[in-house]
Amino acid sequence: MKNGKLGIGIIGAGNIAQNAHIPSYLRQKNVEIIGICDMNEARTREVADRYNIKYVAQDFNQLLSIDEIDAVSICTSNDVHHPAAVAAANAGKHILCEKPMAMTVAEAESMMNAAKRNNIIFMMGFVNRFRADTNVIKAFSNAGKFGEIYAGKVCWLRRRGTPLGWFTNLSKSGGGPVIDIGVHIIDLAWYLMGKPNPTRVSAVTYSKIGNYQTKGVSRWVALDTENLVFETEDSASGLIRFDNGASLLFEVSWAINAKDTGMYVQVFGSKAGARTNPLEIYGEEENYLVDSHPIVKDENAFDNQVEHFINCIKEGRQPICPAEDGYLVQKILNGIYDSAKLGKEIEL
Numbered sequence: 267m268k269n270g271k272l273g274i275g276i277i278g279a280g281n282i283a284q285n286a287h288i289p290s291y292l293r294q295k296n297v298e299i300i301g302i303c304d305m306n307e308a309r310t311r312e313v314a315d316r317y318n319i320k321y322v323a324q325d326f327n328q329l330l331s332i333d334e335i336d337a338v339s340i341c342t343s344n345d346v347h348h349p350a351a352v353a354a355a356n357a358g359k360h361i362l363c364e365k366p367m368a369m370t371v372a373e374a375e376s377m378m379n380a381a382k383r384n385n386i387i388f389m390m391g392f393v394n395r396f397r398a399d400t401n402v403i404k405a406f407s408n409a410g411k412f413g414e415i416y417a418g419k420v421c422w423l424r425r426r427g428t429p430l431g432w433f434t435n436l437s438k439s440g441g442g443p444v445i446d447i448g449v450h451i452i453d454l455a456w457y458l459m460g461k462p463n464p465t466r467v468s469a470v471t472y473s474k475i476g477n478y479q480t481k482g483v484s485r486w487v488a489l490d491t492e493n494l495v496f497e498t499e500d501s502a503s504g505l506i507r508f509d510n511g512a513s514l515l516f517e518v519s520w521a522i523n524a525k526d527t528g529m530y531v532q533v534f535g536s537k538a539g540a541r542t543n544p545l546e547i548y549g550e551e552e553n554y555l556v557d558s559h560p561i562v563k564d565e566n567a568f569d570n571q572v573e574h575f576i577n578c579i580k581e582g583r584q585p586i587c588p589a590e591d592g593y594l595v596q597k598i599l600n601g602i603y604d605s606a607k608l609g610k611e612i613e614l
């Protein structure tokens with residue numbers, strides 16, 4: 267840290283860097299974005315000029331050699347999370363890594379080991395853990411209000427919402443909606459269920475819609491959309507089992523001929539249950555069923571996520587979403603693909 271300020275480097279200057287990470291860092295006190303790197307030179311310069319960022323680079327190793335940088339956000343396509351994270355850890359930089367952690371379990375394991383070996387703070391960008399409604403459910407859970415949480419159900423169905431760009435290119439993404447948006451809801455439920463150890467997965471995936479020409483719908487567009495390919499699944503569903511007997515049912519799609527559900531996460535406990543989107547608690551009092559609607563102020567989860575990352579670095583403590591969590595979630599995600607491929611339940 268120079269002059270009491272934490273120096274940040276941004277790896278990948280695309281959508282999530284511009285719309286979430288950079289603005290969130292700029293809203294923090296005693297933090298300065300020192301450098302930015304993207305293989306697209308024009309994009310790097312444009313973003314650096316817009317935010318007055320001192321150093322620009324095309325190669326992340328160049329960025330990582332800058333002493334003033336204490337920590338980096340990894341905001342590239344999924345294929346670069348692993349090499350960038352290992353290089354950053356070896357350079358002694360703390361890491362906030364966008365989801366999914368990696369494309370394979372082996373990559374995630376190597377990132378986790380690099381973080382441990384170099385004694386740096388590695389935080390997964392599981393941004394939904396930083397939402398105001400998540401904090402309410404977690405507080406109720408910590409207070410024992412749900413009793414034993416023995417099951418969960420998560421759903422995120424987009425009728426036509428396949429992202430454009432590298433997301434559908436298997437060698438750059440590692441998978442479709444499972445790895446892109448399934449990761450958010452599966453992680454959130456797993457976190458709210460108390461992070462039980464995943465043991466088995468049974469899943470199916472389908473690629474039936476692919477590249478569609480539907481009018482009047484919107485989608486997430488990566489900044490590079492040349493050479494589009496559609497190699498990933500467009501929907502999936504299945505069941506994840508845990509060593510404490512708990513289970514998690516999931517359904518996810520980028521494209522499906524069904525009603526858009528948006529994202530929601532439900533947890534079922536022996537005393538009460540809860541769901542997000544909208545936030546509701548389902549309980550029983552004096553032998554009557556009671557639904558409650560805790561009142562929360564909307565918060566910017568990306569700001570909360572970055573603030574937590576900064577505080578963990580300054581105070582030398584582990585984040586609530588360490589590399590180990592990214593690794594276990596990666597095991598579930600890749601287990602879903604393995605089970606779908608084999609057509610049967612698999613051990614994780």
Ligand SMILES: NC(=O)c1ccc[n+]([C@@H]2O[C@H](COP(=O)([O-])OP(=O)(O)OC[C@H]3O[C@@H](n4cnc5c(N)ncnc54)[C@H](O)[C@@H]3O)[C@@H](O)[C@H]2O)c1
Nearest residue numbers: 278279280281282304305341342343344346364365488489
């Ligand atoms: N947390 C969320 O809700 C959320 C939302 C969207 C995307 N994401 C994640 O953020 C990441 C980026 O997604 P995006 O939508 O911003 O994509 P994007 O394509 O808009 O941006 C990615 C950038 O990375 C750059 N890049 C790729 N390889 C590089 C390399 N080797 N070195 C330097 N730069 C490189 C590209 O040139 C591009 O500018 C993905 O992992 C995605 O899953 C998270």
